[in-house]
Amino acid sequence: xxxxxxxxxxxxxxxxxxxxxxxxxxxxxxxxxxxxxxxxxxxxxxxxxxxxxxxxxxxxxxxxxxxxxxxxxxxxxxxxxxxxxxxxxxxxxxxxxxxxxxxxxxxxxxxxxxxxxxxxxxxxxxxxxxxxxxxxxxxxxxxxxxxxxxxxxxxxxxxxxxxxxxxxxxxxxxxxxxxxxxxxxxxxxxxxxxxxxxxxxxxxxxxxxxxxxxxxxxxxxxxxxxxxxxxxxxxxxxxxxxxxxxxxxxxxxxxxxxxxxxxxxxxxxxxxxxxxxxxxxxxxxxxxxxxxxxxxxxxxxxxxxxxxxxxxxxxxxxxxxxxxxxxxxxxxxx
Amino acid sequence: xxxxxxxxxxxxxxxxxxxxxxxxxxxxxxxxxxxxxxxxxxxxxxxxxxxxxxxxxxxxxxxxxxxxxxxxxxxxxxxxxxxxxxxxxxxxxxxxxxxxxxxxxxxxxxxxxxxxxxxxxxxxxxxxxxxxxxxxxxxxxxxxxxxxxxxxxxxxxxxxxxxxxxxxxxxxxxxxxxxxxxxxxxxxxxxxxxxxxxxxxxxxxxxxxxxxxxxxxxxxxxxxxxxxxxxxxxxxxxxxxxxxxxxxxxxxxxxxxxxxxxxxxxxxxxxxxxxxxxxxxxxxxxxxxxxxxxxxxxxxxxxxxxxxxxxxxxxxxxxxxxxxxxxxxxxxx
Numbered sequence: 011x012x013x014x015x016x017x018x019x020x021x022x023x024x025x026x027x028x029x030x031x032x033x034x035x036x037x038x039x040x041x042x043x044x045x046x047x048x049x050x051x052x053x054x055x056x057x058x059x060x061x062x063x064x065x066x067x068x069x070x071x072x073x074x075x076x077x078x079x080x081x082x083x084x085x086x087x088x089x090x091x092x093x094x095x096x097x098x099x100x101x102x103x104x105x106x107x108x109x110x111x112x113x114x115x116x117x118x119x120x121x122x123x124x125x126x127x128x129x130x131x132x133x134x135x136x137x138x139x140x141x142x143x144x145x146x147x148x149x150x151x152x153x154x155x156x157x158x159x160x161x162x163x164x165x166x167x168x169x170x171x172x173x174x175x176x177x178x179x180x181x182x183x184x185x186x187x188x189x190x191x192x193x194x195x196x197x198x199x200x201x202x203x204x205x206x207x208x209x210x211x212x213x214x215x216x217x218x219x220x221x222x223x224x225x226x227x228x229x230x231x232x233x234x235x236x237x238x239x240x241x242x243x244x245x246x247x248x249x250x251x252x253x254x255x256x257x258x259x260x261x262x263x264x265x266x267x268x269x270x271x272x273x274x275x276x277x278x279x280x281x282x283x284x285x286x287x288x289x290x291x292x293x294x295x296x297x298x299x300x301x302x303x304x305x306x307x308x309x310x311x312x313x314x315x316x317x318x319x320x321x322x323x324x325x326x327x328x329x330x331x332x333x334x335x336x337x338x339x340x341x342x343x344x
Numbered sequence: 345x346x347x348x349x350x351x352x353x354x355x356x357x358x359x360x361x362x363x364x365x366x367x368x369x370x371x372x373x374x375x376x377x378x379x380x381x382x383x384x385x386x387x388x389x390x391x392x393x394x395x396x397x398x399x400x401x402x403x404x405x406x407x408x409x410x411x412x413x414x415x416x417x418x419x420x421x422x423x424x425x426x427x428x429x430x431x432x433x434x435x436x437x438x439x440x441x442x443x444x445x446x447x448x449x450x451x452x453x454x455x456x457x458x459x460x461x462x463x464x465x466x467x468x469x470x471x472x473x474x475x476x477x478x479x480x481x482x483x484x485x486x487x488x489x490x491x492x493x494x495x496x497x498x499x500x501x502x503x504x505x506x507x508x509x510x511x512x513x514x515x516x517x518x519x520x521x522x523x524x525x526x527x528x529x530x531x532x533x534x535x536x537x538x539x540x541x542x543x544x545x546x547x548x549x550x551x552x553x554x555x556x557x558x559x560x561x562x563x564x565x566x567x568x569x570x571x572x573x574x575x576x577x578x579x580x581x582x583x584x585x586x587x588x589x590x591x592x593x594x595x596x597x598x599x600x601x602x603x604x605x606x607x608x609x610x611x612x613x614x615x616x617x618x619x620x621x622x623x624x625x626x627x628x629x630x631x632x633x634x635x636x637x638x639x640x641x642x643x644x645x646x647x648x649x650x651x652x653x654x655x656x657x658x659x660x661x662x663x664x665x666x667x668x669x670x671x672x673x674x675x676x677x
Contacts, residue, residue, distance in 0.1 A: 255385045
């Protein structure tokens with residue numbers, strides 16, 4: 011398990027914050043530590059986690075992608091239109107089409123970045139506008155509600171009814187998220203490729219000197235995000251039961267913020283799968299906790315911001331050294 | 345490569361000139377009305393655009409709708425700035441935040457542009473605001489239906505589109521007042537939740553609130569995506585029989601949930617008709633036709649305007665039930 015459990019500063023700080031949240035929310039509402047609430051938190055985090063582990067690979071390689079969320083909407087439209095035009099389709103065709111379109115859109119980004127050596131944020135802001143513009147132009151903003159039943163019927167892989175009659179369910183998005191997390195961890199921690207991606211983001215020059223193939227590494231990093239976008243597209247339609255052109259607009263910033271909160275460094279070379287998963291969870295738990303304890307919705311944004319700040323201050327260098335100094339003083343004083 | 349780039353730039357420049365010439369040609373012929381809605385891409389506003397275009401064509405107006413990518417007041421301000429720069433004759437707005445638009449609407453009026461708003465009573469710096477239903481009528485009709493389907497007692501949650509949408513909050517105020525006066529056994533949990541403009545947010549909040557309040561009897565929601573999101577959540581938790589949902593929604597989008605019993609009903613008005621009214625009022629303003637008490641206006645019926653605050657409010661409630669939903673959905677709503 012090595013890398014997966016070795017905790018960095020960011021992971022530790024986030025775990026502490028989550029622990030504090032759980033204690034506060036549980037003591038105020040008594041509803042947090044129930045199986046159906048915990049499952050529901052996984053449920054609502056699943057899409058963001060799928061996106062976040064994909065984005066992590068790109069961030070590690072020193073890139074960034076602003077366009078992936080709207081690319082995901084493009085994938086949904088193309089796939090949904092394809093399914094409708096072939097008169098139904100099935101999971102295999104949908105996943106294949108989704109992943110293919112997702113990877114192609116992601117490789118367009120990678121291709122432009124590499125070919126013209128342009129900073130990735132600039133390229134993906136441009137493609138973000140192009141993808142969303144194309145989507146709005148061709149769809150005229152109309153949604154698709156009539157989707158095949160196999161796609162939108164809920165798949166429950168495990169269920170349990172409590173004595174009070176509350177159902178706890180393990181649904182498809184959570185299972186898919188689990189596989190996405192494990193696969194990304196295997197890629198990064200257990201393969202040569204993963205080590206190369208880290209090295210690449212750490213120092214492009216050094217990576218090139220030791221003979222890492224730049225083109226291949228970039229295509230793999232962006233291709234991985236494209237894969238997650240394709241899978242995420244199918245999953246989001248599955249639970250939302252409709253395709254709405256601007257449903258995912260703005261999601262890119264939520265995911266990026268969560269990934270950075272989880273310790274993924276902008277500029278590359280540092281970050282972990284566990285970190286970004288915790289980053290997403292901290293934000294979901296905060297929002298869900300506010301609902302559980304019955305806090306005023308007028309205060310939501312303020313509290314979410316404060317929690318993010320708390321987690322980040324927790325793993326900043328000045329804070330760690332302050333803490334260390336404090337502990338030393340405390341140690342010598344006693 | 346450089347050659348290709350130069351060629352590309354030329355092509356774009358030529359294209360831009362042709363485009364601006366063609367819009368210029370149109371501008372000379374017909375007065376233009378620019379309609380800024382809350383968010384683009386929602387079926388509701390697509391229907392409104394349809395009404396605007398059709399009625400506009402009939403009256404000789406060129407209608408254009410701008411739908412911002414998110415429900416952000418700043419994006420609406422920018423869209424209106426763009427319309428002023430284009431020199432349109434009439435601006436119509438469905439505001440996300442009434443106060444945020446005041447300065448830019450003043451600027452439009454100062455330049456002689458006619459301003460019409462919708463879903464924003466008492467709007468400052470507008471010639472007229474029109475409402476297809478009165479806030480009181482709409483809020484109370486929903487409250488009464490909600491009380492009926494929930495049995496009139498127990499804890500419930502209230503959604504609005506966002507905490508700054510004036511009309512949603514006014515409906516919510518009237519509904520709360522009505523429930524408090526007539527059904528004292530119903531208790532509101534938390535405060536109102538500003539999530540009903542997003543399916544995902546409405547669904548997540550509903551899941552959380554049901555977990556926190558096991559005896560919740562229902563969701564009363566104002567904002568078109570609220571019933572859909574809450575309906576999905578209720579279906580997921582398999583509590584459609586015990587948790588009731590009442591609110592206004594797009595019939596095509598909510599048809600399945602309504603028939604499955606997850607959503608229990610609601611009222612609406614016809615956004616397509618509202619789009620038509622934008623064109624009709626624009627035409628009246630441009631032709632200096634005075635609006636007087638008791639007159640009949642196409643799409644609004646007999647009106648009794650509130651001249652002091654510039655409101656024209658009528659009551660055209662359309663119930664959404666299992667028997668009306670098919671017909672409404674067939675209209676593209």
